[in-house]
Amino acid sequence: MAHLQIDDPETFFRTFADLLAAGEDDKHMARKLGCSRGESKRRRQAFQKGGIVTGKGVSKEKLDAWLSSSDGQRAQRQWEGHHKRQQAMGATGTKPQKGFRRQPEVKRGWMRQKI
Incomplete structure (x- = not known):
């Protein structure tokens, strides 16, 4: 199961709602969207509690309202930072930024010199 390439927080939350309405479980949603299972579980509970995702499917009006609300804006900022x-x-899957430094492959331990 490959990760979906999503670069926009709004697209991420819409895709999440669609997957949730399709009946995907937290583990598969987390793998597809590249997030933690805990985040997937919390988001699922929030979407179901808010009535965004019901047994009938996704409520587009409620999803749009949530995305424009303060909670939705905060979630989008957190997703962008993450x-x-x-x-x-x-x-x-994108190449690393310039500021990224690799760990040395072999760490040198303290060596005692023989006399």
């Missing part, structure tokens, strides 16, 4: 950190580490 996505930028993932890009800097090279975890999202």
Whole structure:
């Protein structure tokens, strides 16, 4: 199961709602969207509690209202920050930023000299 390339927070949340309405479980949604299972679970609970996703499908009006609300804006800012950190580490499939430093492959331990 490949990650979806999503670079926009609004697209991320719309895709998440669509996957949730399709009946995907938290584990598969987290793998597809490249987020943690805990985040997927919290987002699922919030979407179901807010009535964004019901048994009938996704309520586009409620999703739009949530995205424009303060909670939705805060979630989008958090997602953007997290996505930028993932890009800097090279975890999202894009090449790492300039400021990223690799760990040395072999760490030198303290060596005692013989007399």
